[in-house]
Amino acid sequence: MATTIERSELTGDYLLDTAHTRIGFIARHAMATRVRGKFAxxxxxxxxxxxxxxxxxxxxxxxxxxxxxxxRQRDDLLGRKFLSVDDHPIITFTMTEVEQFTSTNIIVTGDLTIRGVTRAVTVDFEPTGVDRDKQRILRVCFTGSVTINRKDWGVHWKAATGMVSPKVTLEFDVAAIRQY
Structure with a gap:
């Protein structure tokens, strides 16, 4: 049941609801097909x-x-050759600025670190829901995306030159639960 919530009521600490959040990506392969993936x-x-x-x-x-x-074969290749997971096991995003906060969008800038390389990215998020469940727990949901050039983070492999587009769209479908 959707409820009307004032912006001031959103103030608080939240944890990602991993069961209802998707962190994904889309990249062109062989410059013709799209490969869609996610992080589990x-x-x-x-x-x-x-x-x-x-x-x-x-x-x-x-x-x-x-x-x-x-x-699985592609996942292993992407992990070993592109992301170098043995040397760089985590990817991080840390928000550094909120440029706009309206009922229709939130523009967030932050530091994205992949393969030990940190670069600023700006993600345009759209609020998709705010609700209180039966236990009165507040849940907020957002969706957003940003297209990056993977080579800016050193994400490449010589054998794949020309086979995988350097442009990758990162997708965020986020649900977060307020902590009390």
Whole structure:
């Protein structure tokens, strides 16, 4: 049951609801087909400040080895050759700024670290739901994406030159539960 919630009521600490969150990606393969994948293991937290969004913060940690494209051979190759999971087992995102906070979008900038390389990215999130369940627990949901050039993070493999597009779209379908 959807309820009307004031922005000020959003203020608080949240944990990602991993059962209802998807961290995914899309990349072109052989410049013709799209490969869709996700990461199965991750955790994250946020502090939202509905009155002063600039005081909000968020962190996401992804286990790089949990990459899943529904093809085990490809997953192993992506993990070993592209992501170098033995040397760089985690991918992180740390929010550094909220540029806009409206009922229709939230523009978040943060540091994305892949393979030990950190670069700033800006993700345009759309709030998709705010609700209290039967136990009065507040859940907030957002969806967003950003297209990056994987080579900026050193994500490449010589044997795949020309086979995998350098542009990768990262997708975030996030559900977070307020902690009391």
């Amino acid at each position: 293991e991750f955790e994250g937290s946020a502090h939202l400040d509905g009155e002063e969004p600039s005081k909000s913060s968020a962190q996401l940690t992804i286990q790089a080895r949990s990459i899943d494209t529904r093809n």
